[in-house]
Amino acid sequence: SAVISQKPSRDICQRGTSLTIQCQVDSQVTMMFWYRQQPGQSLTLIATANQGSEATYESGFVIDKFPISRPNLTFSTLTVSNMSPEDSSIYLCSVAGKDTEAFFGQGTRLTVV
Amino acid sequence: DQQVKQNSPSLSVQEGRISILNCDYTNSMFDYFLWYKKYPAEGPTFLISISSIKDKNEDGRFTVFLNKSAKHLSLHIVPSQPGDSAVYFCAAFEYGNKLVFGAGTILRVKS
Numbered sequence: 501s502a503v504i505s506q507k508p509s510r511d512i513c514q515r516g517t518s519l520t521i522q523c524q525v526d527s528q529v530t531m532m533f534w535y536r537q538q539p540g541q542s543l544t545l546i547a548t549a550n551q552g553s554e555a556t557y558e559s560g561f562v563i564d565k566f567p568i569s570r571p572n573l574t575f576s577t578l579t580v581s582n583m584s585p586e587d588s589s590i591y592l593c594s595v596a597g598k599d600t601e602a603f604f605g606q607g608t609r610l611t612v613v
Numbered sequence: 614d615q616q617v618k619q620n621s622p623s624l625s626v627q628e629g630r631i632s633i634l635n636c637d638y639t640n641s642m643f644d645y646f647l648w649y650k651k652y653p654a655e656g657p658t659f660l661i662s663i664s665s666i667k668d669k670n671e672d673g674r675f676t677v678f679l680n681k682s683a684k685h686l687s688l689h690i691v692p693s694q695p696g697d698s699a700v701y702f703c704a705a706f707e708y709g710n711k712l713v714f715g716a717g718t719i720l721r722v723k724s
Contacts, residue, residue: 607654
């Protein structure tokens, strides 16, 4: 299994500002994933981040809104840009384990006011 | 289009009894299914999985059943314990693609 450290664990931000969420893994992993869980909804994949290449975004998510960095095999950041109240969610980073299971960080609870 | 559905938003069970959490899916290309448990303020943790070539997988108190013809799977917890109270997510994986999650079911185990 992988141990994933994600921070901040929560934040309250003003609309129009940006927040960068950091994810640190205790082992080298090829692919890291960023999810969003809006209130009362399921986890939705935002993008897949590979080291050394641009992230691959899912339908409905764009790089200008959610820029991602992946500088090495143990670290990634997700930025939520120009925030609005609709961005209030839990954001989770994840890495793949064996047998396609995924390991998750503890999540970042974002509230935009 | 919700490909993975958990139609029961919540379930309440007495301690010691069986908890049954249900999940339906629509994509016949899904070939691997997983259950995750999530406590408040924590990320989801992997619980148990099942390949589409099997119809049952058991791990201690947790058993997952898969009915491919009905596109239905269920998680059985026996006996249920108060520490099992959490949100349970059903997820499906299509080879070479991404994990798709259901909306989750809140399980409350009463002592």
